[in-house]
Amino acid sequence: MKQLVIAEKPSVAKDLAQVLGASTKHKNYYEGPQVVVTWALGHLLGLKMPEDYTKKWQKWEMETLPMIPKSFGIKPLPKTNHQLKTIKQLANRQDIQSAVIATDAGREGELVARWILEFVGFKKPVKRLWISSQTDKAIREGFKHLRPSKEYDDLYESALARAKADWLVGLNVTRALTVKYQDNLSAGRVQTPTLALVRKQEEKIEKFRPSTYYVLSLTKEGLTGEMVVNQPISNHEQADKLLKQLQVGKSIVSRVEGTAKKEQAPLPYDLTELQRVANQKYGYSAKKTLSLVQSLYEFHKIVSYPRTDSKYLTTDMKSTMKERLDAVRDIYPEVSKQIMRNGAKVTRSGVFQNSKVTDHHALLPTEQAPRFDKLTTDEQRIYFLIVDRFLGLFLEPYQYKVENIWVQNGKQTFKFQQKQVTELGFKKLTEKREQGAKVTFEVGQTISGNYTSEKRLTQPPKPLTEASLLGKMEHHQLGTPATRAEIIEKLIQTELMTRNGNYLGVSPKGKQLLQLVNPSLVSPALTAKWEQELEDISKGKKQGSQFIKEIEAATKNLVKEIKMSEETYVDFALTQKKCPECGAFLKEKTTRQGKIYQCSNTECTYHRRKDPKLSNHRCPQCHKKMEILEGKNGAFFKCKYCSITEKIPDKKERKKKMTKHEERRLVKKYSQEATPEESPLALALKAAMKEE
Numbered sequence: 258m259k260q261l262v263i264a265e266k267p268s269v270a271k272d273l274a275q276v277l278g279a280s281t282k283h284k285n286y287y288e289g290p291q292v293v294v295t296w297a298l299g300h301l302l303g304l305k306m307p308e309d310y311t312k313k314w315q316k317w318e319m320e321t322l323p324m325i326p327k328s329f330g331i332k333p334l335p336k337t338n339h340q341l342k343t344i345k346q347l348a349n350r351q352d353i354q355s356a357v358i359a360t361d362a363g364r365e366g367e368l369v370a371r372w373i374l375e376f377v378g379f380k381k382p383v384k385r386l387w388i389s390s391q392t393d394k395a396i397r398e399g400f401k402h403l404r405p406s407k408e409y410d411d412l413y414e415s416a417l418a419r420a421k422a423d424w425l426v427g428l429n430v431t432r433a434l435t436v437k438y439q440d441n442l443s444a445g446r447v448q449t450p451t452l453a454l455v456r457k458q459e460e461k462i463e464k465f466r467p468s469t470y471y472v473l474s475l476t477k478e479g480l481t482g483e484m485v486v487n488q489p490i491s492n493h494e495q496a497d498k499l500l501k502q503l504q505v506g507k508s509i510v511s512r513v514e515g516t517a518k519k520e521q522a523p524l525p526y527d528l529t530e531l532q533r534v535a536n537q538k539y540g541y542s543a544k545k546t547l548s549l550v551q552s553l554y555e556f557h558k559i560v561s562y563p564r565t566d567s568k569y570l571t572t573d574m575k576s577t578m579k580e581r582l583d584a585v586r587d588i589y590p591e592v593s594k595q596i597m598r599n600g601a602k603v604t605r606s607g608v609f610q611n612s613k614v615t616d617h618h619a620l621l622p623t624e625q626a627p628r629f630d631k632l633t634t635d636e637q638r639i640y641f642l643i644v645d646r647f648l649g650l651f652l653e654p655y656q657y658k659v660e661n662i663w664v665q666n667g668k669q670t671f672k673f674q675q676k677q678v679t680e681l682g683f684k685k686l687t688e689k690r691e692q693g694a695k696v697t698f699e700v701g702q703t704i705s706g707n708y709t710s711e712k713r714l715t716q717p718p719k720p721l722t723e724a725s726l727l728g729k730m731e732h733h734q735l736g737t738p739a740t741r742a743e744i745i746e747k748l749i750q751t752e753l754m755t756r757n758g759n760y761l762g763v764s765p766k767g768k769q770l771l772q773l774v775n776p777s778l779v780s781p782a783l784t785a786k787w788e789q790e791l792e793d794i795s796k797g798k799k800q801g802s803q804f805i806k807e808i809e810a811a812t813k814n815l816v817k818e819i820k821m822s823e824e825t826y827v828d829f830a831l832t833q834k835k836c837p838e839c840g841a842f843l844k845e846k847t848t849r850q851g852k853i854y855q856c857s858n859t860e861c862t863y864h865r866r867k868d869p870k871l872s873n874h875r876c877p878q879c880h881k882k883m884e885i886l887e888g889k890n891g892a893f894f895k896c897k898y899c900s901i902t903e904k905i906p907d908k909k910e911r912k913k914k915m916t917k918h919e920e921r922r923l924v925k926k927y928s929q930e931a932t933p934e935e936s937p938l939a940l941a942l943k944a945a946m947k948e949e
Contacts, residue, residue, distance in 0.1 A: 258354040261347055262294045262386075263370050265360040268555055269391065270296035273359060276396045285343040293347055297360065301341045302372040304424050305330045307432075319436050323429045323816040325809050329421055331372050345377040358406060359386040363564055363616055364795065365739060367409055368416035385409050389562040390623045391555055412616075415795035422446060422787065422808045426778075429812050433819040434773055438826035439859070442766075443751045444774050447736045448744050450781040452753055454729045456763045456771055458721045465717040471496035472713055475508065475664060475671045477706035480696045482664060482673035493712075500710045503666050508704040511665040519656050522605050522649030522683035524568035525619035528738035529731045531563075531642065536724035539638055540759050543723050543742035549639045550620070557636070559584070559627045560643055564739040565617040569610045578603060580624035582651070585644050587626075589686060596651040605650040621647055649683035656680035662698045673698070720760040733781035734788040752830075752847055765829040773826065775818045783811075831857060838863045869895075876901055 262277070264270035270287065274280070279289030286295035307314035307324050309332060314324050333341050347353065356379055360366035374383060383406040388399035427445040434442035470489035473496065475482050490496050526534070528547070535546040550563040579601045586593035603609070620643050627640060655678075662673040677695060681688065721729070727741055736744050745761075748754035753767035763771075777783045787808070793799040834843045834854060841858035845867060852867040869884035876883050876896035883894040883903070894903040 259288075259290075259352050260292045261353045261356045262292050262359050263344065263356065263373060264294065264296040265299065265366055265369060266555070267296050267298075269359070270294050272391055272393075272558075273396060276393050277400070285340060286347060293350075293353065295344055295347055296340070297344075297369050297373060298337045298340055300334060300369055300372075301337045301344075302331045302333055302376055304420055305332050307428065317432055317436050319433065319820060322433050322436075322820075323425075323812050324432075325425065325812065329424070331376060333376070341373070341376070344373055348374075348377045348379050353381070355382040355384065357384050357386055357400075357403060358409075361564070362387045362389065362562060363739060364412055364416040364419070364737070367413045368420065371413045371416075389617050390560070391558045392623050392625050394624065411797045412795050414801040415791050418794055418801040418804050419791050421805050422791075425805075425808050425812045426815065429816050430774065430778070430819070433816045434770070437819060437822070438773065438828075439857075440766075440826065440828050440830075441751075442770050442773070443747075443753065444770065444778065446778075446787065447740070447784055448748055448753075449770070449774060449778050450733070450784045451726070451730060451735050451744055452748055452763060452767055453771055453779045454726060454733070454735075454781065455721050455754060455761050456768065458718060459763055461718045462720065467714045467717070470713055470715065472711045473499060473503065473669075474709050474711065475503075475666075475673075475704070475706045476709070477673075477704055478696045480673055480675060482662070482671040485670045485672055496710045499669070500708060503669060503708045506666045506669075508664050508666040508671070508706065510662060510698050510700055510702040510704060511670070512663040513660065513698050513700055514662075515658055515660045517656070517658050517679070519654045520682075521654045522652060523646060524605070524608060525570070525621055525646045525650070526643060527566050527568050527619060528563055529566070529727050529741065530568070531620060531639070532742065533724040533727050534642060535639060536722060536727070536759070538642075539635075541635070542745070542756075543727055544746050545635075546639065547739075547742045549636050550643075553632075553636055553640055553643075557627065557631065558625050559623055559640065561619075561621045561623060562617045563620060564737075565615075565620060566738045567614045567617060568619045569613040570608055570618045570621075571611050571614050572609045574618065575603070575609065577624065578650075581622050581647065584624050584626045585622050585648070588641070588644055589648060592648060592652070592686065596648070599651070601651065603650050604653060608650055645686050648686060652683040652685070653680060655682040655684045660698075664704050720757075720762060722759050723761065726761060734785040735781055736788075765827075769826055773819070773822065773824050775815050777811075778815060828857075836861060836863050869897075874903070877903075 262273055264273055274287035274289070274294040277289060277292045277294065279287035279292050279294045281288045286293055309330070310326050313321055348356070356374065358367070358370040360370045384403040385406045385408065386399045386403060388395045423446055430444040431442065434444060468491065470491050471493065473484040473490070490499070528550070531550065532543040532546045535541040536543065541549070547563065550560060553560040554563050582593065582596060582601055622644055629637060632640065657676055657678045660675050660677070664671040664673065675696060723745060726745065730736055730741050735741070749756055752764055753770060755762045755764050771779055790799055790804050794801050794804060828844065830844045830846065832843050832845055832854065835841070836843055836856040836858065839856060839858050839861045841856055841861060843854040844857045846853050846855050853864050854867055855864040856862070869886050871882050872885050872894060874883050874894050875881065876899055878899045878901055879896065881896065881898055883896045885892055885905070886895050892905050894905060895901070
């Protein structure tokens with residue numbers, strides 16, 4: 258008899274199969290003497306859509322809202338139905354006696370597998386694999402300690418409640434807004450308050466008015482101290498008057514205070530902080546960082562499970578620290594030797610706290626050594642960030658001395674500050690001990706220095722970056738580490754939010770959306786409350802059914818307010834160009850293939866590109882890429898520089914065209930240098946040489 262093991266992705270299934278001895282490869286699964294290993298492709302099923310429940314929900318009409326199903330159902334996703342059929346066939350085999358859920362060890366991974374087992378009607382025993390890294394050792398240990406799936410029922414209930422809540426709020430509010438204002442307006446339980454956070458920062462910038470102020474400074478031996486003031490000096494005449502008084506006055510050191518300070522190494526990363534640091538340091542989007550760290554975990558197997566919200570470790574991990582150190586010792590050889598000489602002792606107090614580890618511990622390197630020739634530059638950067646935090650746990654605190662000096666000139670006081678590093682500690686990984694010579698100050702000492710007055714402008718608040726937005730989302734409990742990147746990308750794709758370099762903004766469409774929806778949905782407070790309740794469900798503190806009743810009531814109120822609203826909406830995407838088929842105005846829309854014009858009439862399907870598509874076909878005259886244009890007789894090539902046009906060859910003509918292989922063969926044949934003919938003089942000399 259065999260176990261059916263369900264992984265989340267083909268790559269993970271392959272790793273599991275190798276460790277479990279499932280060496281026979283089939284199209285959609287691996288098989289061995291004791292196991293059959295198959296995989297999902299992310300979600301294979303989803304909640305049924307409104308039209309699947311009743312015909313009256315097929316058409317987008319205000320009269321049918323809110324849509325609240327009596328009971329939710331699931332249905333296969335069309336693109337992955339073939340894999341679901343395979344799993345069903347395997348589950349129904351007579352030799353399959355049990356199943357193992359080996360999807361990602363988290364809320365969504367649990368939902369992926371539970372829906373599959375529910376859909377295929379699996380009634381046999383089910384166990385759960387819960388591991389935090391994909392190394393062979395972790396997989397073997399995990400299969401030795403499989404847990405009954407019932408222990409994770411609360412986690413499944415939380416995931417199911419989250420999916421239902423997003424369906425109820427997202428589909429109802431989006432449909433109500435879209436029908437009322439005749440534009441695709443997407444709103445949701447998490448994405449709308451996230452958008453509001455970006456808008457709130459924009460409003461601070463818009464309200465900001467710069468003001469001038471003056472700073473008076475005293476410089477001694479390259480060290481500058483600023484004058485201490487209760488109110489900024491805003492008057493130029495006042496600043497000049499003070500400067501003249503200071504220049505004729507006497508400056509005496511009135512107080513010197515030195516304070517020794519100690520800074521412990523930071524805790525290891527959770528996913529959100531890693532995304533924030535990668536955005537600040539390298540400009541990576543949250544989505545890109547998640548993709549990179551997922552590759553390090555899943556493909557290279559050199560970091561632990563990435564979708565974690567914890568910065569702490571469990572006490573039973575102490576025994577694994579030396580192996581992890583061995584794996585990274587070649588990155589910082591001298592530091593690693595020092596750590597080993599000290600007995601590989603973790604000096605960062607408080608990192609081992611079982612109560613602060615939820616589903617997964619903090620991000621760490623695994624015991625598997627990296628192969629840097631297999632890593633991209635981006636992957637190496639993310640790996641080094643994780644390794645630096647890990648090694649910091651074994652190093653001494655960063656220690657320095659801060660000296661504050663107060664200098665008195667008449668009634669005015671200047672404050673100097675200088676810092677001296679006494680022990681680099683964990684910062685020796687990223688910093689060098691480089692500091693200027695210390696300036697000596699003694700109480701009663703007369704200072705002779707240079708006084709200056711500098712005009713400055715108050716600076717506006719900066720727009721949010723992905724790093725700062727992730728921090729705010731974490732603070733307000735918007736989304737989870739696994740979903741925050743996806744939420745940001747969705748807001749940009751639906752043209753509610755804009756990304757300009759590393760800064761985020763709200764589009765005109767997004768600004769209007771925030772005015773049209775209920776203020777409670779805009780505020781992060783309500784969503785934070787819902788997220789906390791989902792967390793309570795996962796811990797068995799609250800029933801999922803009770804939570805959904807609350808969401809249903811909130812949905813009814815949200816839809817009611819949209820119906821009764823008297824707000825107006827201006828579609829900024831609407832152009833003055835008319836549809837050639839129905840005469841309605843065209844809307845400008847951004848797609849993955851570029852900008853298009855789409856008919857604003859929902860009954861009309863007309864659309865076209867805003868700008869012509871650029872082909873790989875080269876102009877015969879200037880050799881630049883030609884555009885593809887539509888004419889009365891179909892599509893054709895045109896060079897916008899030379900105005901040359903060419904017919905686009907059909908399939909038969911393209912087949913007749915010489916292949917690249919044939920081109921290379923002919924070029925080689927005719928580009929070989931011909932043997933130069935010898936001149937008559939050379940021939941005569943050859944003949945004379947032979948005669949001798």
